[in-house]
Structure formats: C-alpha cells, structure tokens
Amino acid sequence: MPSTVLDDPEAPPQRTSLARRWQGMGWGFVSKLVLMMLVNAFGLATIFSAIGAQAWGILIAMVVLLVVADIIYFTKLAVPLKYVFPGLVFLLVFQVFTMAYTGYVAFTNYGTGHNLTQQQAIDANLIQNEKKVDGSPTYPLTVVRSGSELGFAIVDEGVVKVGTAEQPLQVAPDAVVDGSGRATEVPGFDVIPTSDIYSDQQMQKDVVVLRVPVSDDADEGSIRTQDAINGAIYRSVLVWSEELQTMTNVDTGVVYVADPNTGSFIAEDGSTLTVGWRVVVGFQNFTKALTDTNYAGPLLKVTAWTFAFAILTVLSSFFVGLVLAIIFNDERVRGRKVWRTLFILPYAFPAFMSALLFKGMLNRQFGIINDWFFGGAEIPWLQDQWLARFSVLMVNLWLSYPYWFLVCTGALQALPKETMEASRIDGAGASKQFRSITLPLLLISTAPLAIASFAFNFNNFTIIWMLTEGGPAMPESNTGLGYTDLLISAIYRISGVQGGKADYGLASALSILVFIVVGVVSAIAFRQTRKLEEF
Amino acid sequence: MTTTTPATAKAPKPPEVKKAPTKRSRWMVEVAWKYPVAVLVVFIAAFPLVYVLSASFSKIGSLAGSSRLFAQFSLANYQALGDTKYWTWVLNTLEVGFATAIGATLMGAAAAYAFSRFRFRGRRTSLTTLLIVQMFPQTVAFIAVFLLLLALGNVVPVLGLNSKIALICVYLGGALGANTFLMYGFFNSIPTEIDESAKVDGATHAQTFWRLIMPLVTPILAVVALLSFMVAFGDFILSKIVLTKESNWTLAVGMYNWVSDQLVANWGLFAAGAVIAAIPVLVLFLALQRYIVGGLTAGSVKG
Numbered sequence: 001m002p003s004t005v006l007d008d009p010e011a012p013p014q015r016t017s018l019a020r021r022w023q024g025m026g027w028g029f030v031s032k033l034v035l036m037m038l039v040n041a042f043g044l045a046t047i048f049s050a051i052g053a054q055a056w057g058i059l060i061a062m063v064v065l066l067v068v069a070d071i072i073y074f075t076k077l078a079v080p081l082k083y084v085f086p087g088l089v090f091l092l093v094f095q096v097f098t099m100a101y102t103g104y105v106a107f108t109n110y111g112t113g114h115n116l117t118q119q120q121a122i123d124a125n126l127i128q129n130e131k132k133v134d135g136s137p138t139y140p141l142t143v144v145r146s147g148s149e150l151g152f153a154i155v156d157e158g159v160v161k162v163g164t165a166e167q168p169l170q171v172a173p174d175a176v177v178d179g180s181g182r183a184t185e186v187p188g189f190d191v192i193p194t195s196d197i198y199s200d201q202q203m204q205k206d207v208v209v210l211r212v213p214v215s216d217d218a219d220e221g222s223i224r225t226q227d228a229i230n231g232a233i234y235r236s237v238l239v240w241s242e243e244l245q246t247m248t249n250v251d252t253g254v255v256y257v258a259d260p261n262t263g264s265f266i267a268e269d270g271s272t273l274t275v276g277w278r279v280v281v282g283f284q285n286f287t288k289a290l291t292d293t294n295y296a297g298p299l300l301k302v303t304a305w306t307f308a309f310a311i312l313t314v315l316s317s318f319f320v321g322l323v324l325a326i327i328f329n330d331e332r333v334r335g336r337k338v339w340r341t342l343f344i345l346p347y348a349f350p351a352f353m354s355a356l357l358f359k360g361m362l363n364r365q366f367g368i369i370n371d372w373f374f375g376g377a378e379i380p381w382l383q384d385q386w387l388a389r390f391s392v393l394m395v396n397l398w399l400s401y402p403y404w405f406l407v408c409t410g411a412l413q414a415l416p417k418e419t420m421e422a423s424r425i426d427g428a429g430a431s432k433q434f435r436s437i438t439l440p441l442l443l444i445s446t447a448p449l450a451i452a453s454f455a456f457n458f459n460n461f462t463i464i465w466m467l468t469e470g471g472p473a474m475p476e477s478n479t480g481l482g483y484t485d486l487l488i489s490a491i492y493r494i495s496g497v498q499g500g501k502a503d504y505g506l507a508s509a510l511s512i513l514v515f516i517v518v519g520v521v522s523a524i525a526f527r528q529t530r531k532l533e534e535f
Numbered sequence: 536m537t538t539t540t541p542a543t544a545k546a547p548k549p550p551e552v553k554k555a556p557t558k559r560s561r562w563m564v565e566v567a568w569k570y571p572v573a574v575l576v577v578f579i580a581a582f583p584l585v586y587v588l589s590a591s592f593s594k595i596g597s598l599a600g601s602s603r604l605f606a607q608f609s610l611a612n613y614q615a616l617g618d619t620k621y622w623t624w625v626l627n628t629l630e631v632g633f634a635t636a637i638g639a640t641l642m643g644a645a646a647a648y649a650f651s652r653f654r655f656r657g658r659r660t661s662l663t664t665l666l667i668v669q670m671f672p673q674t675v676a677f678i679a680v681f682l683l684l685l686a687l688g689n690v691v692p693v694l695g696l697n698s699k700i701a702l703i704c705v706y707l708g709g710a711l712g713a714n715t716f717l718m719y720g721f722f723n724s725i726p727t728e729i730d731e732s733a734k735v736d737g738a739t740h741a742q743t744f745w746r747l748i749m750p751l752v753t754p755i756l757a758v759v760a761l762l763s764f765m766v767a768f769g770d771f772i773l774s775k776i777v778l779t780k781e782s783n784w785t786l787a788v789g790m791y792n793w794v795s796d797q798l799v800a801n802w803g804l805f806a807a808g809a810v811i812a813a814i815p816v817l818v819l820f821l822a823l824q825r826y827i828v829g830g831l832t833a834g835s836v837k838g
Contacts, residue, residue, distance in 0.1 A: 028741050050690045058690050079740060083649035084661075087642035087711045091668065094708025098679035099671060105679065324576065332566045333573075341821055342577045345584060348820035351769055352787045353809045356794050357587055360802055366598035368586055398579070406824075459672050462771045466791060488675060488772075495678045497776050504678050514675045522670035
C-alpha cells in the first residue's frame with residue numbers, strides 16, 4: 001500500500017531528474033573519460049619506460065599516482081579529492097619532493113666525481129683506464145649498423161667477425177672481404193662507408209667510444225678504434241675484485257680500496273680514481289661550510305650581506321613608499337592619478353630587464369649614470385665591493401618603492417575616518433596624530449607584507465645575478481663567491497648546475513640553511529596574520 | 536595648522552574674505568612644494584625607461600655614445616632582432632606563461648572549491664600543511680629540481696631538462712599553494728546558499744563548480760592568472776636551469792645572455808628587445824593596476 005502511494009507521485013519527477021542527470025553527465029562524463037584515457041595512456045607509457053630505464057623510484061611513484069587517480073575519478077570514495085588531486089600531484093612532485101630531496105642530498109657527497117652508484121662508478125673507471133693491449137694485432141675494421149645500433153666487423157686472419165656493444169664478436173660466415181682485406185658486406189648489417197663517418201661529427205664520437213667485447217668474458221677486453229679503419233683489442237689496466245672491494249692497477253700494482261665512507265677508491269698514498277660514487281656522508285657538508293677556510297669566511301660574509309640586503313631593502317623601500325604615499329595622499333594635489341601612474345612605472349617594467357638595464361647604466365666607462373650625473377667620472381659602481389653593495393640596494397629600491405607606495409596609499413585611504421576625526425577633536429596635532437594613530441595602524445596592516453617582502457628579497461636571485469653576478473669576487477677564496485652574492489646565488493655558484501665543478505651536497509646543505517631562515521621568518525608572519533583563524 | 540580647520544568649519548562664510556591671503560600662503564606651504572617633489576620622483580622613475588627607448592633607436596649597438604638622448608632615429612636595432620632568436624624567445628615566454636597561468640588558475644580554483652565547499656576529514660590539517668608548504672620558496676630547491684628533471688628525462692623525455700613542458704610543470708608545482716589560499720578566501724565570500732539551491736535542483740558537484748561558482752569568481756581567476764603569468768615571465772633561475780638550448784629559452788634567459796658578457800654585449804639589441812617586451816606588460820599592468828595591487832597585497836609575489 002504505502003509503496004504504491006509513494007510510487008505514483010514520485011514517478012514523473014524521478015524520470016525528469018534522471019533524464020536531466022544523463023544530459024548533464026553526458027558531456028562531463030565523456031570529457032572525463034577522454035581525460036582519464038590520456039592520463040592512463042601517459043601513466044602506462046611512463047611505467048613501461050621506467051622499467052626499461054630501470055628507474056625504480058619513478059616507476060613506484062607513477063604506479064601509485066596512477067592507481068590513486070583511477071580510484072579517485074572512477075569511484076565516489078573521496079569526492080573532494082577529485083578537485084584537489086591534480087594540483088596536489090604537481091605540489092607533491094615539484095615542491096614537496098624537491099624540498100625533501102634537497103634535504104637528502106645535503107647529507108651526501110653528490111657532485112662532480114660522485115654522480116653515480118658504486119657499480120656504475122666501477123664500470124666508468126674500468127672504461128676510462130682502458131689501454132691498447134701490448135702486442136695486440138691490428139685488425140682491418142669496418143663500421144656497421146643494425147637498425148640504430150652501431151657495430152664493428154673485423155677481419156681476423158681471413159675470418160670476418162662482427163659484434164656490437166651488447167653482442168660480443170661472432171663469426172659472420174657469409175661476409176664478403178675486398179682486396180684491401182676489409183669486410184664490405186656483412187649479412188644482417190649495413191656497412192657504413194668511411195666517408196660517411198668522417199662527414200658526421202656525432203657518428204665520429206659514437207664510433208670512438210664504441211666498445212665491442214671480444215667475448216662474453218669481460219677480461220678478454222674489447223675492440224675499439226680511433227680511425228674507423230683499424231681496430232685493436234683494448235683492456236682496462238684496472239681489475240675489480242668484488243670480494244676484496246679493491247681496484248688493482250695491473251701496470252703499476254697500485255691497489256685502490258673502495259671506501260664506503262667517502263665514496264672513493266683510495267690508494268695507500270692517498271691518491272684516488274677519478275670516478276667515485278654517491279654515499280651518505282652525514283654532516284660533512286655542514287662542517288665543510290662552517291670550517292673549511294675556503295668556504296667558511298666567504299659564506300659568513302655572504303650570509304651577513306643576505307640579511308643586510310633583505311632588511312635594508314624592505315626598510316628603505318617601505319620608508320620611501322610611505323613618505324611618498326603620505327605626501328601625495330592629499331586631495332589638494334591636482335592630477336594625483338597621473339602622478340601615481342608615473343610613480344609606479346618602475347614596478348610595471350619587468351624586473352629582470354630593469355636590472356640588466358641598470359647594469360648597463362652603471363657601467364664604469366660608458367654608463368649614463370657616470371656620464372649624466374657625475375660629469376663623466378669613472379666611478380666603479382659595480383666593481384668596488386661597497387659601491388657594488390650600495391648600487392644593488394639602490395637599484396632594488398628603485399624597483400620596489402612603487403610597491404610600498406601603492407600598499408601604503410591603500411592603507412592610508414583605508415584608515416577609519418572616525419578615529420582620525422576623534423583624535424583631532426581631542427586636540428591631537430598633525431605630528432601627534434601621525435605618530436600615535438596613523439603609523440601604528442599602518443604598521444599593523446603592512447607588517448605581514450613586510451615579512452613576505454623580506455622573504456622574497458632574501459632569495460632575490462634575479463636582481464643580483466642580472467646586476468653583478470655576485471661580484472666583485474672575494475680575493476681570499478677560490479670559490480668564486482663575491483661581495484654581493486646572496487645565499488641563493490652562492491648556492492647556485494657552488495651547485496655547478498651551469499657547468500664547472502658541481503657540489504650538489506654542499507649547495508643543498510646551504511639550501512637547508514635558507515629554508516630554516518625562511519621558515520622561521522614565515523612562522524613569525526604566520527602568527528602575525530593568524531590566517532588559521534579564517535578556517 | 537589643523538586647529539584652524541574647526542573654525543572654518545563652524546563659520547564658513549564670514550572669514551572667507553579675510554582668509555584669502557592666508558589660504559594662498561597655506562597652499563604654498565602645504566601643497567605647492569609637492570609638485571617639484573612629484574617631478575623629481577617621476578624623473579627618477581622614468582629616466583631609465585626614457586634612456587632605454589632612446590638607446591633602442593640608436594644606430595650604435597654599444598653603450599658608448601648612447602648618452603645623448605634621441606641623437607639618432609634608426610630602426611636598425613629593431614630590424615636586427617629578426618636575425619636573432621628573439622621572436623622565438625617571445626613565443627616561448629608566451630607559451631610557458633599562458634600554460635602556467637591557465638594550469639595554475641584551474642588547479643587552484645578546483646582546490647579552493649574543495650576546501651571551501653566540502654567538509655571532509657583532515658580538511659583543517661590539509662589547509663595548514665598547504666599553508667606551511669607554500670611558505671618555502673621552490674627556487675631554493677633548484678638543485679633538486681635539476682636532479683629530478685635529469686632523472687625524469689631518462690624515462691619521459693618531455694619532462695626532462697630542456698623541455699618547456701617540464702618548466703611549466705615546475706612552475707605549476709610552485710604556484711599552487713599560494714594561489715589556493717588567495718582563491719580560498721574569495722570562494723568563501725560566495726554564499727553557500729547558491730550551491731545549496733543548485734543541489735536541490737539536481738545539479739551535481741561538477742555542474743555547480745563549472746556553471747555556478749566559476750562565473751562568480753572570475754575576478755579572482757583573472758588575478759591569479761595574471762600573477763602566475765608574471766611569475767613565469769619574470770623567473771630566471773628555474774628557466775635558466777631547465778632550458779638549456781637557445782631555441783627553447785625564454786626572454787629572461789635570452790636577454791640576460793645578450794648583455795651578460797661585457798665584451799660582446801649588444802646593448803642596442805637589448806634595448807630594442809626590452810622596449811618591445813615591456814610595452815604590452817606596461818600597458819597591461821597600468822590598465823589592471825587595481826587588480827594586481829589587490830592580488831599583491833594578498834599574496835605578495837613581487838616587491
């Protein structure tokens with residue numbers, strides 16, 4: 001009984017709502033399906049590629065992300081995550097992971113000479129120390145290709161043998177040898193004419209580094225060539241012993257012991273092989289930054305300057321911006337809108353271009369600053385350590401006062417009229433009113449911005465790098481650190497990501513220092529703004 | 536001085552004749568001096584920009600001899616831009632900037648919608664975590680970004696070094712936290728009654744998001760898109776690390792390269808390139824001043 005009563009009136013609306021839902025979901029569902037197909041296709045491609053490249057970390061991460069994505073978007077288990085997930089993936093991979101990874105690298109010796117795993121380092125050393133075997137015959141050699149893979153065909157006492165980097169030499173019975181004794185046809189391979197190799201630089205390089213093992217036994221060495229015409233057997237002068245964990249140079253008899261603490265192969269006399277491997281070294285990077293005479297002094301100066309730069313920039317630009325805001329927050333001044341727009345011009349000009357522009361204008365001989373304002377005197381604005389610091393501060397003031405002018409103008413206009421009125425009636429003079437009411441109210445509303453600005457300038461890589469590249473260099477150190485280097489540019493220099501000697505470990509350790517400073521400052525800002533209360 | 540104001544307010548008519556000279560001297564003391572100050576400030580603010588404009592029209596490509604403003608008028612530098620990779624860099628910058636802006640806006644809006652409209656377990660904790668994470672600048676972790684892309688490039692070449700897509704992904708990762716917060720506040724200011732009534736009418740959460748909320752939050756979408764674009768446009772350190780090949784560079788990397796070496800610096804090219812790149816930015820910025828300042832005071836991206 002009740003069911004029929006309920007059924008009848010409910011039937012029509014249910015039908016319409018279903019129909020409406022179907023229409024609504026039609027487009028949404030199709031686009032979702034297409035998007036998820038693309039995501040899954042990308043994910044699977046990455047997974048297979050990761051297996052091929054033996055990148056297990058990426059493989060695991062991709063599998064997890066893909067499974068989670070499919071669960072989120074094809075079930076109703078976690079509806080909010082449908083909205084948060086895309087952003088979350090990017091945040092996790094490119095921000096959270098990179099921060100955590102910085103923390104890990106800071107405790108390793110990762111850098112030039114310590115880029116690889118131990119096994120890779122062993123292989124690299126063996127290859128680097130290969131020498132032509134004494135008394136090895138020279139074989140007439142032909143470069144061949146199978147697909148994209150290069151190989152060598154040699155003629156050994158009339159028998160043609162062919163192989164690639166992966167495939168040791170094998171006898172090729174049906175190959176054809178010409179009058180000069182070189183193979184001209186090898187079944188299963190394309191013969192590459194020597195002229196082709198000489199005209200292609202990349203192929204030249206590939207041919208010179210190509211090693212075709214003589215047999216499955218690595219100790220027998222491999223065929224290499226310098227001229228793509230003659231091949232010889234090369235063998236490493238080093239021998240690796242797995243049980244003893246030593247590399248022995250069979251020529252000189254020197255034994256290099258693998259040291260798991262430093263990630264190097266060390267001989268008794270202290271010399272090491274060029275290629276080491278990556279190991280966790282504990283606090284070594286931190287102690288190096290604090291005690292190594294090459295780094296400690298310069299880094300202390302850099303740190304002090306970083307603080308000075310950030311604090312002075314905030315104070316000076318805040319001061320100038322505030323003064324201008326007070327002066328021109330005056331209804332009696334005509335054309336305020338036009339003035340204001342002109343005042344903030346430096347802010348509207350892209351910052352990196354301004355910095356580069358000032359680098360030119362501050363040029364000692366040809367810059368217009370010297371030419372226009374100092375009668376052509378050759379003042380070394382960017383070459384003297386104190387002048388360089390002063391110039392950097394002034395340029396940054398030029399760049400950032402408009403921001404504070406805008407902020408302070410806004411804050412001044414937002415001051416409660418009643419309070420101002422009341423103070424005036426109570427007999428406060430202009431200066432008294434400013435000191436006791438305007439300034440405190442202004443500081444409260446701008447303090448969080450000042451802290452954010454401090455944090456920004458603490459890491460203001462762009463202006464420093466564009467203007468001085470950190471220079472002038474400190475003479476007492478061969479690290480290349482300069483008097484205007486901020487911590488972030490010092491890190492950049494030390495890290496060697498732009499070439500030169502790389503020391504990711506030390507650079508990451510310094511990054512941690514920056515993270516701590518920024519974290520502490522942000523924590524203060526966090527308490528100040530009490531953003532949490534808004535939740 | 537201010538004490539006289541109540542008097543004038545009380546009796547505005549009679550003292551007017553008397554006040555005329557005092558008013559004038561007061562104007563001199565209180566207002567007139569502000570005009571010279573304004574002129575000085577405008578001079579300081581504008582002379583580098585006038586100089587770069589003048590240098591861009593100069594025939595000589597070097598710093599020397601560019602001191603006299605508008606001594607020559609030649610478009611040689613602008614024409615010479617065509618022989619360089621300049622326009623490729625402009626295109627790259629636009630590609631990276633727009634992709635970042637669109638991606639960051641969509642992802643930020645979606646996340647803000649979830650935090651603002653759904654009540655779920657761990658919401659507060661997630662918000663707090665997000666707030667803390669976004670405080671740490673991504674640029675400081677550039678070594679890890681470099682190493683990550685190095686590893687990713689072996690598996691997925693489009694996410695490796697020297698890929699614009701990889702750079703966009705890096706920017707998206709760094710932008711999300713702050714943007715979500717900026718938008719979260721705005722989303723909260725939209726009354727929930729709107730979505731509730733939509734729900735009653737049978738709208739799904741996706742429909743509510745796309746058809747109802749998104750049109751209502753357009754102002755904040757514009758602000759976030761603009762700020763994200765500006766961040767991508769102005770970034771140097773990450774783009775320098777990621778984009779290694781000249782044809783992939785953005786303007787910041789390319790133009791730095793033009794003038795970084797004193798010996799081969801080509802200031803004429805730089806000036807012309809800077810003028811072209813800066814004009815749209817300048818116009819956009821001045822036109823949208825109000826929004827940008829609002830966004831900056833909330834997020835503080837630059838300054």
